[in-house]
Amino acid sequence: MSRAWKSPVTARDAAPTPLAVQQALPFVEPAPLVKPPFLTPTSVQRLWFCIWLPDLPLAASRSSDDAAAVIEEQQGIHRVLLADRQARAAGVMAGQSANAALALLPTLQLEERSLLREQQALEALAGWLERFSSFVCIADHDVLLLEIAGSLRLFGGLRPLREKISKGLRQHGFDASLAIAPTPLGATWLARAGRRACIRDEQNLKRELRHLPLASLSWPAGIYASLTGMGVTNIGDCLRLPREGFVRRFGAQPMLELDRALGHLPDPRNAWRAPERFCSDYEMTEETSNRELLLNICRELLLLHEQFLLARQLGTQRLSFSFFHLKGSATELQLGCARADRSAERWLELLRIRFDQLVLPEPVIATRLRSGMTQALQAESARLNFHTADAGPVRRYSIAQLAERLIARIGDQSVHSTNLVAEHRPQYAWRTQGLLSDWTSSTLSEVRRHLRRPLWMLPEPILLPADSGYPLHQGNRIRLLDGPERLETGWWDEEGISRDYYMAVNPAGIRLWIFRNRRRSSSWYLHGYFG
Structure with a gap:
């Protein structure tokens, strides 16, 4: 029995809730309006580790x-x-002359100061310090700054971190003055003054800085002489001078530096970033033609290159060596790998092969190593090589390493690989490619990747004889295994095809790739061998 449809009851038509039901329902008071608390900005606590290298010209x-x-x-x-x-x-x-120094110590080794070597040593040290902090700053020609507030927990506190950095600097051959303070300029002044201070609270910074001599501030010599003539010998004396008179006489820059050192003004710094490509020089004290010595120098550069790439998890396919001469242009030597790599021993092995063929017109005075474009290194599991008690481990070479050795021996122009092309016509579906070219991802579709093609493709299809319509190979009838795969393309040019391809096998078990034309005679053709 069907029920009559009724329209929904609206609020004004609904009956009121009985009084007994209203008394049974619990009464819920409205939630009080909570005023959001006032948010006060919190300052980020910074802690700066300063490394002053007064003997950098000597160490470099x-x-x-x-x-x-x-x-x-x-x-x-x-x-x-x-x-x-x-x-x-x-x-x-x-300050002594070179002759006077040699008169005092005839065996003294005198080295000409090289700003380039100092900059390279400073950048190498900054790259090493990146393992302790994500913010490394080259503040001056002999000053490095690290922001270490975010690294304390990682290294177990301030003291272990300081000990690790101090020990590493001694191992690298640097005699450094260290200081820690809440401001970068305050830490720099403390380090230049030779105070091995460790100040974590900004309120204690003024008490430590006021006793520092003006010589640790690196102010211009004119300002230093004027203040010394007035009897001002330390930072505390400067702070007691009237600010307006100090600025009017010496300019605003010294007063701004004082305010930044005390934390009254912000002191933003630019982080140093290592270059994306490796480039390093090795300068010799005299010319040499000793090839074994040059190979050892190249090995040292390759080890530095390996550390550079290892820290960034990168690899490269190309390296370039430059051997400089006092007279004439530099001799260039290019190396390449089939796949990106960073192993110093692998590059050195290729270098030894090429070095036997290298002609050096003159003795070498300096060597430079430059890396090519870097790319993310795809790590692979290595083979586990077993060895017996009477023989060493058996070394195995991959196909890529074999190709690299061939290229180093006979040249890049003599060794090629094949690469697929997005083209259905077999004669245009591949091309040769240099093994040392940059490997990029193919644009072929997944369907195209799974098509089976013979490894040995004939330059031109060969007409096969037939027996009652069946193709023959080497006098025997062949058996079709798979097909047809219809290829009908190229109608827009003069080399269009319309074929049915089959995979076949002859009585000897050789797999063949054969086809027959659809629009012409029904003859069979051999186009390739699967192997």
Whole structure:
């Protein structure tokens, strides 16, 4: 029995809730309006680790453990800029002429100051310090700054972190002055003054800075002489001077530096970033034609290159060596890998092969290594090689390593690989490609990837004889295994095809790729061997 349809009851038509039901329902009070609390900005706590390298010119140019000094030309005279401990014990001091230093210590090794080597050493040290902090700053020609507030928990606190950095600097051959402070300029001044201070609270910073001498501020010599003549010898004396008079006489920059050092003004710094490509030079003290020595120098550069790529999980396919001569242009040597790699031993093996064929017109005075474009390195599991008690491990080479050795031996133009092309016509569906070219992802579809094609493609199809319509190969009837695969394309040019391709096998078990034309005679043709 059907029921009559009724329209829905609206609110004004609905009956009121009985009083008894209303009394049974619980009464819920409205939630009070909560005023959101006032948000106060919180300052980010910073902690700066300063590394001052007063002996950087000496450490960057030192080549042996013998007594050494760095000289610099001043008004036409070579004078000592820095001397190591052995030289100072013999009486060699900064400011002496080179002849006077040699008269005191005839075995003294004098090195000309090289700003390039100092910059390279500073950048190499900055790259090493990136393992301790994500923010490394080259503040001056001899000053490095690290922001370490975010690294304390990772390294177990401030003391272990400081010990690790200090130990690493000694292992790298640097004698550094270290200081830690909440502001970068405050940490720099403390380090330049030789105060091995560790200040974590900004409120204690002023008390430590006020006793520092003005010589640690690197202010211009004119300002330093004027303040010293007034009897102002430290930062505390500067802070007691009237600000307006100080700015009017010495300019605003010194006062701004004081405010930044005390934390009254922000002091933003630019983070140093290592270059994306590796480039390093090795300068020799004299010319050489010793090939074994040059190979050892190249090996040192390759080890640095391997560390550079390892820290970034990158690899490269190309390397370039430049051998510089005092007369004439540099001799270039290019190396390449079939796949991106960073192993120093693998590159050195290829270098040894090419180095036997390299002609050096003159002795070499310097060597440079440059890497090519870097790319993400795809790590693969290596083979586990077993060895017996009487024989060493058996070394196995991959097909890529074999190709690289062939290229190093006979040249890049003589070794090629094949690459698929997005084309259905077999004669145009592949092309040769240099093994050292950049490997890019193919644009072929997944369907195209799974098509079976013979490895040995004939330059031109060969007409097969037939017996009662069945194709023959080497006098025997062949058996069709798969097909047909219809290819009908190229109608827009003069080489269009309309074929049915089959996979076949002859009595000897050789798999063949054969076809017959659809629009012409029904003859059979052989186009390739599957192997």
